[in-house]
Amino acid sequence: MPVLYGAHRSRATRNLWLAGEIGLELELRQVWQAYRLDRADGPEAPLNTRSREFLELSPMGAIPVLVDGDLVLTESLAINLYLARRYGGDLGPRDEAENALMTQWTLFAATSMEEPGLAIQNAYTYGRADTEAGQSEIAHMVERLGRPLRALERHLSRERHMVGGRFTVADVNLAEILRYGQAHEPLLADYPSTDAWLRACQARPAFKAMWEKRSAEPMWL
Numbered sequence: 001m002p003v004l005y006g007a008h009r010s011r012a013t014r015n016l017w018l019a020g021e022i023g024l025e026l027e028l029r030q031v032w033q034a035y036r037l038d039r040a041d042g043p044e045a046p047l048n049t050r051s052r053e054f055l056e057l058s059p060m061g062a063i064p065v066l067v068d069g070d071l072v073l074t075e076s077l078a079i080n081l082y083l084a085r086r087y088g089g090d091l092g093p094r095d096e097a098e099n100a101l102m103t104q105w106t107l108f109a110a111t112s113m114e115e116p117g118l119a120i121q122n123a124y125t126y127g128r129a130d131t132e133a134g135q136s137e138i139a140h141m142v143e144r145l146g147r148p149l150r151a152l153e154r155h156l157s158r159e160r161h162m163v164g165g166r167f168t169v170a171d172v173n174l175a176e177i178l179r180y181g182q183a184h185e186p187l188l189a190d191y192p193s194t195d196a197w198l199r200a201c202q203a204r205p206a207f208k209a210m211w212e213k214r215s216a217e218p219m220w221l
């Protein structure tokens, strides 16, 4: 059985959601982000992103990591593209053109949407959203997201899904990245097709099951 090293409150959500969609049994080995622990070092510390044992798998000290047989794979989005192709049936590509489009949309989201989205989420999570500096940071990030959101809206006003006219790994990857910006409620007000698509993705049973486990995981240890 493939093993996923990670935590529910991390980018492993992408992999756990996709595994749920596939019906793939994945063993989750809990690895905490070091910053979530009171003490990350020492013999008592739980497995975390600074543990020597974990750094053997991920020299970057980052979760998630997938181990499937001899394959050790980092990068959550690469893990999803692999899981979809290897185990996902129609959640993965049916041909090379679909494979190319799934890669294209995944890289689009990773390179143009993830960083500003995370900055928005962090501003809310760490209580900066009510401050003047926080609001100006959020406004700047919303502006940065405008260009990719317009491109996404154009696509989703014509298509119900990202690739192939059906729900695939591309929808999971995009939806999980766009989720960060949702902390800022007005973000999608001008993008009705994107908003409807994202809500439909998040209404899926596999997303809800993942979300329930994520919500149950303590933020700090």
Ligand SMILES: N[C@@H](CCC(=O)N[C@@H](CS)C(=O)NCC(=O)O)C(=O)O
Pocket (backbone or CB within 6 Å): 009, 010, 011, 012, 032, 033, 034, 035, 049, 050, 061, 062, 063, 064, 074, 075, 076, 077
């Ligand atoms: N691009 C990487 C980013 C991985 C990453 O930064 N993961 C965070 C958690 S979501 C982490 O492990 N941080 C380590 C730490 O803060 O100790 C991916 O998508 O897998």
